[in-house]
Amino acid sequence: MGKFRGVFREAGIYHKMLVLITLLMIVSFSLYWIALKYVTSLYDRQMYERTSQVLNSSALGIENQLREQEELSFRVFSDEQLQQSLAHLKVDGATAYQKAIQRKKIMDRLTAIAGSEKFVYSIMVIDREHQALIGGNRAGMAQELQTELTSIAESADGSNVWYVGSDRSLYAVRQIKSYSGTTFPRDNLGTLIIRFRKERIIEDFVQSGGDDSHLIITDGSKIIYPDHPLISEAEIAAELMRSESYGLTTVGENRYFFTRVRSSDLGWTYLNMTPFNSMFRTISFVKELVTIIFILILFIGIAFGVKLSRSITRPIEQLIKKMRKIEKGDLDNLEEQSLGEVPKTSQTEVEHLQRTFKMMIQRIRELINQNYAKQLVIRESELKALQAQINPHFLYNTLDSINWLAKVNGQKQISQMVESLGFLLRSSLDDGTSLVTLKSELEIIRSYVTIQRIRFEERLDFELEVPDEYLDALIPKMTLQPLLENAIHYALEPKIDPCHIRIIVEKLTEKHGALNIRVEDDGPGMTADFITELRGGRVQTRGKGIGLSNIEERIKLTFGSEWGIRIESEPNVRTAIHVRIPYRQGEEEDV
Incomplete structure (x- = not known):
């Protein structure tokens, strides 16, 4: 046993799976055979009880339905x-x-009543003058039967009576008395006779024990169902005389298994007879058929296990070979071989493993390429950083030299432009500051205006209307200068006459604790449709086209989506850009 365990432990996955599947199928077949023997013997013992239960259930269903029909006779009554x-x-x-x-x-x-009832054949009322009034099927009734049923109804004194005729028809009979809702006076109004479709009642509620089973219902003196019974009335009477309620009996040359139940309500007897030989012949055939099928399944399962084991181990062996190639560094050739080998729609675990392996190889290659590219970017960034450290200082030194020469030569305008340009360059460089005070932002504006006034002279009419109390308000850096630049570019440059440009700071009336910074001009203005196209980014501007969108995006990122820019313009009258920000006081903030 120990030797077998050692061999099994050292065997490959293929042989282990093959052995396990074979053992599993053999054990399953053995368990099936044992279970089949047990179930067969158990079926032989429980067949009697099961058939008896079915018959009891059928009898109960019929009796319940008859009680409902008895309630129908009361409703008609x-x-x-x-x-x-x-x-x-x-x-x-x-x-x-x-x-x-x-x-x-x-x-x-x-x-009307008979037409709405499934099990009613006809309803008859015989009045005091012996007139028969029929609803439903108009089949007549013999006078002798009418007289007999009337007599039965009178003897029952208003209670329902079940009656089986000589033709095995089922009737519910009762005497009709005057009814006031709660009491029954003794006045006789006639006789109610309801004929039922007993075949429907019985066939709807009988739980058959099989196609060969025969149900017989009798009240002890007459056969109620079926109209043509399997055995004669004498043989039925003999069966009723037996002391056992179930067992085997011989009728003619055939053997039957019988079960008998007697109802307590109507006193009817229900007798079920099933051919014994045909029942067990079917069971034997089923046993043999299932055994043959299971043996076939055993061999098919072993063959399928061999194929399944192969389908699992072969891809794994291929993956092992590829992994060994990776160990040797043969990544390029392995990546080419793996392309297109695994279908994209495959769903098995092994195929998922192959696809993952393929993706891993591609990812390794991508990471190698990305790492190489990053190294190049890092080296380039280092060079640019060194250049960025040199260029601004060189530019500032150059501007200082120009400014010194301008002052020496008495060129005040050139000196002012150089100083303003230097201030603008220092302010525009990214020094890590995201928010500046309105005072600092206006200093940038003044330097920019200084340069533009030298350029446009009296054509530029610029005004600042900023209360001192708002100079400490925080605003995103370089917000107003691009707006002023746009006003000069689109309003001042196309005009010959002077252009009036104003920057006004005021409280925002519709929001508490908010500022509205308005940059307005009296230039050519814009139409409402043009503004809509401009805000939607569908207009090609003469500049770079990023000024307004860049400013609004920075405001929303800094203060929230409810803040931003609003454009107000009238063609040939004016244009006003409203910058709406919350009024926050403080020092300049770093990013």
Whole structure:
């Protein structure tokens, strides 16, 4: 045993799976055979009880349905319209015409009731003058039977009575008495006879024990069901005399298994007879068929296990070979071989493993390429950083030299432009500051205006209307200068006449604790459609086209989505850019 365990432990996945599947199929077949023997013997013992339970259930269903039909006879008995019509027939002095009308009403009512009931064949009322009024099927009834049923109803004194005729028809009979809703006076109004479709009642509620089973119902003296029983009345009577409620019996040359149940309500006896030989012949055939099928499944399962084991181990062996190639550094050739080998729609675990391996190789290659590219970017960035450290200092030194020469030569305008340009360059460089005070932002504006006034002279009419109390308000850096630049570019440059540009700071009326910074000009203005196209980014501007969108995006990122820029313009009148920000006081903030 130990040797076998050692061999099994050292065997490959293929041989282990093959052995396990074979053992599993053999054990399953053995368990099946044992279970089949047990179930067969258990079936032999429980067959009697099971058939008896089925018959009891069928009898209970029939009895329950008959009780419901007994309630139907009471509903017909107590129907207000029938009660009134039958009462009118008893009135002394009623003419034949009046009686005919009442009888017509009774027949119409009986027809309506019978038509709505599934199990009712016909409903008959026999009035005090022995007139038969029928609803439903109009088949007649022999006078002798009417007389007999009327006599039975009178003896029951208003209670329902079940009656089986000589033709095995099933009737519910009761005497109709006057009914006031809660009491039954002794006045006799007629006789109610309801004929039922007993085949429907029985066939709807019988739980058959099989195609060869035969159900027989008798009240002890007459056979109620079926109309043509399997055995004669004498043989049925002999079966009823047996003391056992189930067992085997021989009728003619055939053996039957019988089960007998007697109901407590109606006193009927239910007898079920099933051919014994055909029942067990079917069971034996099924046992043999299932055994053959299971043996076939055993061999098919072993063959399928071999194929399944191969389908699992072969891809794994291929993956092992590829991994060994990776160990040797043969990544390029392995990546080319792996392309297109695994279908994209494959879903098995092994195929997922192959696809993951393929993706891993591609990812390794991508990481290698990315790492190489990053190294190049890092080296380039280092060079640019060194250049960025040299260029600004060189530029500032150059501007200082130009400024010194301008002052020496008495060129005040050139000196002012150089100083303003230097200030603008220092302010525009990214020094890590995201928010500046309005005062610092206005210093940038003044330097920019200084340069533009030298350029445009009296054509530029610029004004600042900023209360001192708002100079400490925080604003995103370089917000106003691009707006002023746009005003000069689009309003001042196209005009010959002077252009008035103003920057006004005021409280925002519709929001508490907010500022509205307005940059307005009296240039050519814009139409509403043009503004819509501009805000949607569908207009190609003369500049770079990033000024307004860049400013608004920085405001929303800094203060929130409810803040930003609003454009107000009238063609040939004015244009105003409203910068809406919250009023926050403080020092300049770093990013």
